[in-house]
Amino acid sequence: xxxxxxxxxxxxxxxxxxxxxxxxxxxxxxxxxxxxxxxxxxxxxxxxxxxxxxxxxxxxxxxxxxxxxxxxxxxxxxxxxxxxxxxxxxxxxxxxxxxxxxxxxxxxxxxxxxxxxxxxxxxxxxxxxxxxxxxxxxxxxxxxxxxxxxxxxxxxxxxxxxxxxxxxxxxxxxxxxxxxxxx
Amino acid sequence: xxxxxxxxxxxxxxxxxxxxxxxxxxxxxxxxxxxxxxxxxxxxxxxxxxxxxxxxxxxxxxxxxxxxxxxxxxxxxxxxxxxxxxxxxxxxxxxxxxxxxxxxxxxxxxxxxxxxxxxxxxxxxxxxxxxxxxxxxxxxxxxxxxxxxxxxxxxxxxxxxxxxxxxxxxxxxxxxxxxxxxxxxxxxxxxxxxxxxxxxxxxxxxxxxxxxxxxxxxxxxxxxxxxxxxxxxxxxxxxxxxxxxxxxxxxxxxxxxxxxxxxxxxxxxxxxxxxxxxxxxxxxxxxxxxxxxxxxxxxxxxxxxxxxxxxxxxxxxxxxxxxxxxxxxxxxxxxxxxxxxxxxxxxxxxxxxxxxxxxxxxxxxxxxxxxxxxxxxxxxxxxxxxxxxxxxxxxxxxxxxxxxxxxxxxxxxxxxxxxxxxxxxxxxxxxxxxxxxxxxxxxxxxxxxxxxxxxxxxxxxxxxxxxxxxxxxxxxxxxxxxxxxxxxxxxxxxxxxxxxxxxxxxxxxxxxxxxxxxxxxxxxxxxxxxxxxxxxxxxxxxxxxxxxxxxxxxxxxxxxxxxxxxxxxxxxxxxxxxxxxxxxxxxxxxxxxxxxxxxxxxxxxxxxxxxxxxxxxxxxxxxxxxxxxxxxxxxxxxxxxxxxxxxxxxxxxxxxxxxxxxxxxxxxxxxxxxxxxxxxxxxxxxxxxxxxxxxxxxxxxxxxxxxxxxxxxxxxxxxxxxxxxxxxxxxxxxxxxxxxxxxxxxxxxxxxxxxxxxxxxxxxxxxxxxxxxxxxxxxxxxxxxxx
Numbered sequence: 009x010x011x012x013x014x015x016x017x018x019x020x021x022x023x024x025x026x027x028x029x030x031x032x033x034x035x036x037x038x039x040x041x042x043x044x045x046x047x048x049x050x051x052x053x054x055x056x057x058x059x060x061x062x063x064x065x066x067x068x069x070x071x072x073x074x075x076x077x078x079x080x081x082x083x084x085x086x087x088x089x090x091x092x093x094x095x096x097x098x099x100x101x102x103x104x105x106x107x108x109x110x111x112x113x114x115x116x117x118x119x120x121x122x123x124x125x126x127x128x129x130x131x132x133x134x135x136x137x138x139x140x141x142x143x144x145x146x147x148x149x150x151x152x153x154x155x156x157x158x159x160x161x162x163x164x165x166x167x168x169x170x171x172x173x174x175x176x177x178x179x180x181x182x183x184x185x186x187x188x189x190x191x
Numbered sequence: 192x193x194x195x196x197x198x199x200x201x202x203x204x205x206x207x208x209x210x211x212x213x214x215x216x217x218x219x220x221x222x223x224x225x226x227x228x229x230x231x232x233x234x235x236x237x238x239x240x241x242x243x244x245x246x247x248x249x250x251x252x253x254x255x256x257x258x259x260x261x262x263x264x265x266x267x268x269x270x271x272x273x274x275x276x277x278x279x280x281x282x283x284x285x286x287x288x289x290x291x292x293x294x295x296x297x298x299x300x301x302x303x304x305x306x307x308x309x310x311x312x313x314x315x316x317x318x319x320x321x322x323x324x325x326x327x328x329x330x331x332x333x334x335x336x337x338x339x340x341x342x343x344x345x346x347x348x349x350x351x352x353x354x355x356x357x358x359x360x361x362x363x364x365x366x367x368x369x370x371x372x373x374x375x376x377x378x379x380x381x382x383x384x385x386x387x388x389x390x391x392x393x394x395x396x397x398x399x400x401x402x403x404x405x406x407x408x409x410x411x412x413x414x415x416x417x418x419x420x421x422x423x424x425x426x427x428x429x430x431x432x433x434x435x436x437x438x439x440x441x442x443x444x445x446x447x448x449x450x451x452x453x454x455x456x457x458x459x460x461x462x463x464x465x466x467x468x469x470x471x472x473x474x475x476x477x478x479x480x481x482x483x484x485x486x487x488x489x490x491x492x493x494x495x496x497x498x499x500x501x502x503x504x505x506x507x508x509x510x511x512x513x514x515x516x517x518x519x520x521x522x523x524x525x526x527x528x529x530x531x532x533x534x535x536x537x538x539x540x541x542x543x544x545x546x547x548x549x550x551x552x553x554x555x556x557x558x559x560x561x562x563x564x565x566x567x568x569x570x571x572x573x574x575x576x577x578x579x580x581x582x583x584x585x586x587x588x589x590x591x592x593x594x595x596x597x598x599x600x601x602x603x604x605x606x607x608x609x610x611x612x613x614x615x616x617x618x619x620x621x622x623x624x625x626x627x628x629x630x631x632x633x634x635x636x637x638x639x640x641x642x643x644x645x646x647x648x649x650x651x652x653x654x655x656x657x658x659x660x661x662x663x664x665x666x667x668x669x670x671x672x673x674x675x676x677x678x679x680x681x682x683x684x685x686x687x688x689x690x691x692x693x694x695x696x697x698x699x700x701x702x703x704x705x706x707x708x709x710x711x712x713x714x715x716x717x718x719x720x721x722x723x724x725x726x727x728x729x730x731x732x733x734x735x736x737x738x739x740x741x742x743x744x745x746x747x748x749x750x751x752x753x754x755x756x757x758x759x760x761x762x763x764x765x766x767x768x769x770x771x772x773x774x775x776x777x778x779x780x781x782x783x784x785x786x787x788x789x790x791x792x793x794x795x796x797x798x799x800x801x802x803x804x805x806x807x808x809x810x811x812x813x814x815x816x817x818x819x820x821x822x823x824x825x826x827x828x829x830x831x832x833x834x835x836x837x838x839x840x841x842x843x844x845x846x847x848x849x850x851x852x853x854x855x856x857x858x859x860x861x862x863x864x865x866x867x868x869x870x871x872x873x874x875x876x877x878x879x880x881x882x883x884x885x886x887x888x889x890x891x892x893x894x895x896x897x898x899x900x901x902x903x904x905x906x907x908x909x910x911x912x913x914x915x916x917x918x919x920x921x922x923x924x925x926x927x928x929x930x931x932x933x934x935x936x937x938x939x940x941x942x943x944x945x946x947x948x949x950x951x952x953x954x955x956x957x958x959x960x961x962x963x964x965x966x967x968x969x970x971x972x973x974x975x976x977x978x
Contacts, residue, residue, distance in 0.1 A: 053643035055650045063650060133649040152646045177638075178293035179631040 018079045044072045053152040054082040055132035056154030063132065071095070078102050082153065112168040114158070118143050120165035127157035127166060195447065199357075199398065203428065205447040207440045209578045210432040211611045212533070213367050215406060219497045220490050222409075225378055226500045228514055233951040234302040234505030235287050235542040236273050241336030242343050250300065254281045257311040259481050261332070262300050269345050270335045275302060276483040276503035278309035290527060290544045292534040299542070302505065313479040318389055323350075326393060326476055333475030334482045334545070339436075339465035340528070345472065348462055349393045356460035357446055358396040360387060360469055362403045362410065362886065363429060363436035365530030369549045371486040372466050374499040376403070376410035379470060380417035385468030387424065389476050394462055397609055401426045401444045401466075433531065434609040438463050440578050452605050463755035467548075487543055491517045491552035493523065502543045509539035511550055519552075526551040531560060531610045565618035569621045573612035573622060582623050583612040590629040595636060601695060606630075729765060927966035 047068035059079035061067040072075055077091040078100040080102070085102065092099035116127070116136075123141040128134075135151045140143025146157075146166075156168045171177075193201065239245035250256060256275040263272045282303045286296035316329055331346035339361055360383075364372040374381060387399055402419070403411050405428045418424040429435050439450045442461055450456050451556050456463055474480040490497040495516030502511055508525065510758055526533040527541065529549055530835055543550075551558075573583035589597040606626050613622045675963030765924065 048647075051643075052639070053646040053650070055646060064647070132653065133646045134653050135649070150645070150649065152642075173293075173295060175289060175291045175293055175295055175297065178295060179628060179635070179637065180293070 018032060022044045044068050046094055047071050047091065050083075050087055050094065050150075051080060054152035054154045055131075056082055056152065056156060058082070058154075111171045112153040113148045113171055114146045114153070114155075115143055115148075115167045115169045116146055117165040117167065118145060119164055122163055122165075124162055126160040126162065130160045131155045132156060138139065195539060196397065199400065199425070199446060202425070203447075204427065204429060205444055205613075206505075206580055207435070207443040208580045209576045209611060210434065211576055211614050212431070213433055213614060215367050215431065216490075217368060217370045217373070217406065220488050220499055221373045221407070223374075225374050225486055226498050226514070228500045228502045228506060228511065230277060230304045230306060230308070231503070231506045231510040232303070233282065233507070233509060233538070234276055234279070234304065234503060235764055236300045236302060236395060236505040237287070237542065237544060238263055238273065238298050238300065239272060239291060240290075240342065240504070240544040240546065241271055242341060243271070245298070246270045246272045248284065249288070250281050250648075252281050252283055255279070255305075256281060256302070257309050259313070259479075259483060261334075265331055268331075268347060271331055271336050271346070272301070272481075273504070274334055274481040274483050275744060276505055277302075277304045278307050279304040288538045288541050290541050290547060294541070297506075315479045316476050318392060318476060321476075323393060326389060329476050329479075330472055332481070333471070334480075335468060335471045335475055336463055336482075336545050337487060338467035338471060338534070338545060338548070340548065342544075345464070345468055348457075348464065349390055349472070351394065351462060353457050353461060355394040355396045355457070356398075357444060357462075358387070358390055358399045359441060359461060359463040360399065360401040360466055361436060361438070361441055361463055362401055362407075362414070362466040363441055364407070365404060365431075365433045365436035366531050366549075367433075368551055369488050369501055369529050371488045371548045373407045373410050374488075375467055375470055375486050376407070376414055380413040382473045383414070383466055383470045384417040384421070384424070385477060386473030387473070389472050390462075390464060396462070399422070399424045402429050402435075402441050402445055403427070404429055404431050406431050406767045426670075427577045433611065434578055434607070437578060437606070437607050437609060452602055466905065482545060483546065485543070485547070487511060489552075490549065490553040493518050493520060493552045499896055499941040504544060505542045507540050507542055508536060508550055511543065512539065512552055515906045517552060520554060522555075524558070526553070528847050531614070532608060542683060561621060564617045564620050567618055572615045572617065576611040576615045578609060578611060579607055580662075581606055585631075587620065587622055587625055588883065593629070593632070595629075595633045603629060603633070642877050664877040683727075726768070732767075740837045804848055882942050 044065070045068075048065050051064040051068055057063065058081050059067040059070075061070055067075070068081065070088055071091065077095065077097065079149065080086050080087050081102060085099075088099050091097075091106045114127075114136075121138075121143045123138060123143060125138065125140050125144070127144060128136045132154060133150055133152055136144050136157060139148060148171075153168065153171075155168060158164075158168060236434045238248065244267065248262070249264050250260075250262050255278070256262065257278045258275055259277045261272045262281075263270075263277055265272050282301040284298065284300050287299040287301075288294050289297035291297075316325060317328065319327075327346045327350045330349060331344065335345040337345060337348070339341040362372050362376060364370065387401075391399060399421070401414060401424065403414065403426065405411075411426060411428060415426045418426055426446055429441070434440055435444055438456060441463065442448055442450060442456055442459075444463065448459050448461065449884065450459060450461075471482050471485075475482065484501055486499050487502045488497075488499050489511045494512065495518065498515060500511060500514060508527070512525070525539060526535045527536050527547060527550060528534060530551060530553075532550065533551065567584055567587060569584055571584065574581070575581055579602075585601050586598060586603055586606070589601065590603075603626060606623075608623050608627065610623045611623075613620065616622060690770050
C-alpha cells in the first residue's frame with residue numbers, strides 16, 4: 009500500500025511538472041534561434057556568398073546547424089576566432105586558400121561601362137547606382153567588397169581596389185613614433 | 192556647508208588624481224614678444240583642419256583670392272571652411288603630407304601669395320544687435336575650431352542648447368615648452384575677454400572660470416585686469432602640474448565635478464573653450480577676420496631664437512624653423528605639439544594648421560631617444576600618475592593581448608593619452624603608443640561593425656524590395672487575369688450560342704435521317720444477324736475446341752459425325768480469326784470478303800478443313816514448344832480461346848518462313864513494285880495481307896537479331912512450322928494453290944522490302960538487346976498478333 013502511495017504521489021508530481029513544463033515550452037517559446045542572431049552579428053555582412061550560402065544570415069543558420077565556421081574569407085581569422093569562442097569549437101584555419109586581408113571596394117572604370125545594369129542586379133547591398141544605357145558607379149562607402157559585381161560585367165570594367173588608408177582609419181605604428189619625454 | 196557655487200566664488204580649488212611635474216622650459220619663449228612671420232613662398236592649406244568633414248571646394252586652380260576669402264564652404268554642421276590667409280593665386284589643389292602622426296597625404300590647396308595682402312570686404316558684427324544665430328553662423332563661417340589641440344568645431348560647442356552653468360576658459364597650457372597661449376594673453380587680453388563676452392552671450396553661464404597655471408604671472412595679471420569689469424568672471428591660478436590643461440582634469444580642478452565616462456562636459460552643464468578660441472571668436476565677430484593665422488611656439492635648443500610667432504595657416508614648418516634660426520643636427524627630430532603629446536614630423540613641408548600650437552626642434556641631449564623597452568615590472572607608478580585613474584599596466588597587458596573586451600572593461604577610451612604613465616615608467620615602455628594602437632583597432636572594429644550593420648540593413652531592404660516587386664507583379668498578373676475573365680463571359684456566351692446552333696443543326700440532320708430509317712433499319716437488322724451468327728459461331732467454337740482437345744489426346748476415338756460438326760466449327764473459327772486479322776489492317780473491300788468468307792470454308796470440304804486445322808494446331812504446338820519456353824504454357828494450356836493464338840502462331844511461322852525464302856530469293860526488287868503488289872495482294876486475299884503483315888512483323892523481330900546465335904532457335908522452329916503449315920494451308924483454301932503461284936514473287940518482294948526497312952530500323956534500335964529481351968519481345972509480338 010505504501011508503495012502504491014509513493015508511486016501515486018511521484019506520478020502525480022511528474023504529471024504536474026510535465027504539464028507545467030509543457031505549458032512553459034509553449035507559453036515562453038523563443039521565436040527565432042538566438043544563436044543564429046549571435047552568429048549573424050559576428051559575420052561581416054558582406055553578403056558575398058563566398059561561403060556557398062546566399063548571404064550572411066543563411067550561413068549563420070548553417071553554422072547553427074553544424075556547418076564549418078571557416079568558410080568566411082571576408083571575416084578572416086578574427087571572425088573564425090569569435091565564432092569558435094561563441095560556439096565552443098576548435099578554431100580552424102580559413103577554408104579558402106587566400107585570406108582576404110586587405111579591404112577592397114569595387115570600382116567601375118566609367119569610360120568602359122556600357123550601362124548594362126548587370127552589376128546593379130548582382131549587388132547585394134544596392135551599392136551601385138546607374139540606369140540602363142547610362143554609366144554606373146559604385147558608392148564606395150556602401151560597397152562591402154564582395155566581388156559579386158565583377159563576374160557579371162560583360163566588358164570587365166569593374167576593378168576591386170584596396171581601400172585607401174585615410175587619416176581616420178590609420179593605425180598607429182608602434183615603431184615609428186615613440187613617445188618623447190622631457191627629463 | 193557652502194554650496195559648490197559659493198565655494199567656486201570663494202576661489203576654492205580642487206585636485207585631480209595623479210599627474211606629473213616635468214620640467215616646463217617655457218621661459219625661453221614666454222617672455223619674448225610675438226614675432227610676425229614673413230610671407231612664405233607657398234601656403235599649403237589642408238581642406239580639413241578640424242574634427243569633422245572637409246568643406247566643399249569653391250575655388251579653382253588659377254583663381255585669385257583675397258585675404259580672408261573662403262576657399263571651401265561649410266555645407267553641414269560638422270564642417271568649418273578654410274580661408275585664404277593672404278591674397279594670392281591658387282596654384283594647385285593636390286595631395287600633401289598632412290599634419291597628422293600618420294603623415295598620410297591629404298588634399299591641400301596650394302596658394303602662392305602675391306605679397307599685396309589685400310583684404311576682402313569685411314563686415315564686423317555688432318553683437319548688441321546681432322541675433323544668436325547670426326553670431327553662430329559667423330563663428331562657423333570664420334572657420335573656427337578648437338585651438339587647444341582637438342579642433343572641434345566651435346560653433347557646435349557655443350551653440351549648445353543645454354543650460355550651461357560654467358563656461359571654463361582653458362588657459363592652463365600645461366605642456367612643457369609651449370607658451371603660445373601665454374603670449375596671446377600677454378598681447379591681447381582685452382580681445383580675449385571680448386571673445387569670452389560673446390561666448391557668454393551665446394551660452395549664458397552662471398560663471399566664467401578662467402584657469403591659468405601659476406607659472407604665467409604676466410598673463411594672469413593681464414587677464415585679471417581685463418576682467419575687472421565683469422562680475423562673474425573668475426581668473427583662477429591652478430598649480431603647475433601636468434596635465435591640468437586636460438579638459439576633464441581642469442573641470443575637476445575648478446569645479447570638483449567629474450565628467451562621467453563616455454560623456455561630454457556639456458552633460459554636466461559645463462562648456463570649455465580654449466583661450467585662443469575665445470580670441471579667434473572675438474576677431475571673427477568683431478573684426479570679421481576669419482581664422483587665418485595663429486600663434487605658434489617655435490622652440491628647442493637647435494634654434495638660435497626660440498620664440499612665439501604669428502604664423503599664417505598653411506605656412507610650412509620649415510619656414511618657421513628657418514625664421515627662428517634652425518640649425519639642424521644629425522637625425523634631427525622635429526615635433527609638432529608638445530613633448531608629451533606631440534608627434535614627430537616626417538617632413539618639414541608639413542603646414543601649420545588650426546590646431547598647431549608648438550614646433551619643437553630639440554637637440555639629442557635635450558630630449559633623448561627612448562631607451563630600449565623593458566618588461567613591465569608591475570611597480571604601479573603609472574597607475575599613480577594616471578590623471579584619469581585608470582590602470583595603465585592592465586591596459587598594456589590587454590593591449591598586447593589584443594583583447595578589446597577587456598580593454599573596454601578597463602575604460603581604455605577614458606585615456607586622454609597624456610603620456611604621464613609612459614613618463615614615469617621605469618621600464619621605458621611607450622604605454623601611450625600601445626593604447627593608441629589598441630584604440631585605433633577598436634575604432635576600426637566598431638566602424639566595421641557599423642558598416643556590417645548598414646550592409647545588413649541594405650541587404651534586407653533590397654530583399655524586401657525584390658519581394659515586394661514580385662508580389663506586385665503577381666498582383667498585376669492576377670488583376671489582368673481577373674479582367675480577362677470578366678471579359679470572357681461574353682465569349683462563353685458566344686461559344687454557347689454557337690454550340691446551340693450546331694446542336695440544332697445536328698438535330699435537324701437527325702430528323703432528316705429518321706426519314707431514311709427504313710434503310711437504317713435493314714442495316715441494323717443485318718448487323719444484328721451478324722452478331723447472332725457470331726454468337727453461334729462462338730458457341731460452336733467452344734464445342735469444337737473441347738472436341739479438339741479430346742481429339743488431340745485421343746485422335747482415334749473420334750466419331751465421324753462429331754468430327755464433321757467440329758470441323759465446320761473450326762473452319763468457321765479460323766475464318767473469323769482471319770477475318771479479324773484482315774479487318775485489323777485492311778480496307779472496306781476486305782470487309783466484304785470477310786463477310787463472304789465464312790461461307791467459303793463451309794463450301795469446301797469440312798473434313799479437309801478440320802484436318803488442316805488439326806495439323807496446323809499440332810504443328811503450331813510443336814513450333815511453340817521448340818520456339819520458346821514462354822510460348823509453351825500458352826500452347827499446352829490449349830483452351831478453346833487459344834485456337835486463335837495457334838493459328839496466329841501458324842501464320843507467324845509461315846510468315847517467317849516465307850520471309851526467309853523471299854529474302855534469299857529476291858533481294859533486288861524495286862520499291863514501287865512492292866507498293867503496287869501490296870495493294871493487289873490486299874485485294875486478292877485478306878489472308879495474304881495478314882500474312883504479309885505478320886511476315887513483316889516477324890521479319891522485323893528477326894532482323895533485330897539477325898546474326899545473334901540466340902536467334903537461331905526461332906528460324907529453326909519457323910522452318911518446321913513452315914513446312915507443315917504450307918501443307919496444311921494448301922488444302923484449307925482452295926484459291927491459294929493457284930494464286931500462290933502467281934502472287935508469290937510479288938509477296939516476296941513486298942516482304943523483302945518491308946523486311947529490309949524494318950531490319951534497318953530494328954538494327955539501329957536493338958543492337959544491344961540481350962537474349963532474354965529478344966525472347967520476351969517475341970512473346971509480346973506473338974501475343975499482340977493473337978489479339
